[in-house]
Amino acid sequence: MKKKFSLILRIVLGIIFVLCGIMGILNVFFEFAPAAQYTNPIANQFITGMTNTKYLPILINFINLVVGISLLVNRFVPLALILSTPFSVNIVLFHLFLDIQTIPPALVIAVINTYLLFVYIDQYKSLLRAKSS
Numbered sequence: 001m002k003k004k005f006s007l008i009l010r011i012v013l014g015i016i017f018v019l020c021g022i023m024g025i026l027n028v029f030f031e032f033a034p035a036a037q038y039t040n041p042i043a044n045q046f047i048t049g050m051t052n053t054k055y056l057p058i059l060i061n062f063i064n065l066v067v068g069i070s071l072l073v074n075r076f077v078p079l080a081l082i083l084s085t086p087f088s089v090n091i092v093l094f095h096l097f098l099d100i101q102t103i104p105p106a107l108v109i110a111v112i113n114t115y116l117l118f119v120y121i122d123q124y125k126s127l128l129r130a131k132s133s
Contacts (some may be wrong), residue, residue, distance in 0.1 A: 003117030006119045013112045014071030017084065028057045043098035060087070078123040081116050088113040 026032035070080035
């Protein structure tokens with residue numbers, strides 16, 4: 001049962017990252033959709049500043065796409081989860097400090113990511129082992 005649940009969560013997270021990555025890349029190059037408007041003007045300034053750099057959205061969305069594909073095809077999953085963790089944390093922090101009304105989807109992503117990190121904890125043991133001198 002735990003394996004099926006982990007599989008479902010891995011696929012759900014993979015789909016989320018793939019869709020966000022594709023939509024984000026399309027938006028950078030083709031202005032596919034208007035930028036999200038938040039109730040907090042500081043949040044809008046933050047997003048506008050990041051978007052105007054051009055390189056940051058390309059980098060973020062490319063990594064999201066690679067992570068999503070990796071999760072969907074079940075290759076390099078522990079690495080994909082490590083790469084996605086900073087995004088999950090920053091999404092939650094953005095919503096926590098700048099737009100609390102829309103935090104539920106961010107929490108869902110962070111909880112799934114954290115759960116999957118613990119599912120693959122054995123893969124990280126060599127990284128977490130302290131070296132003795």
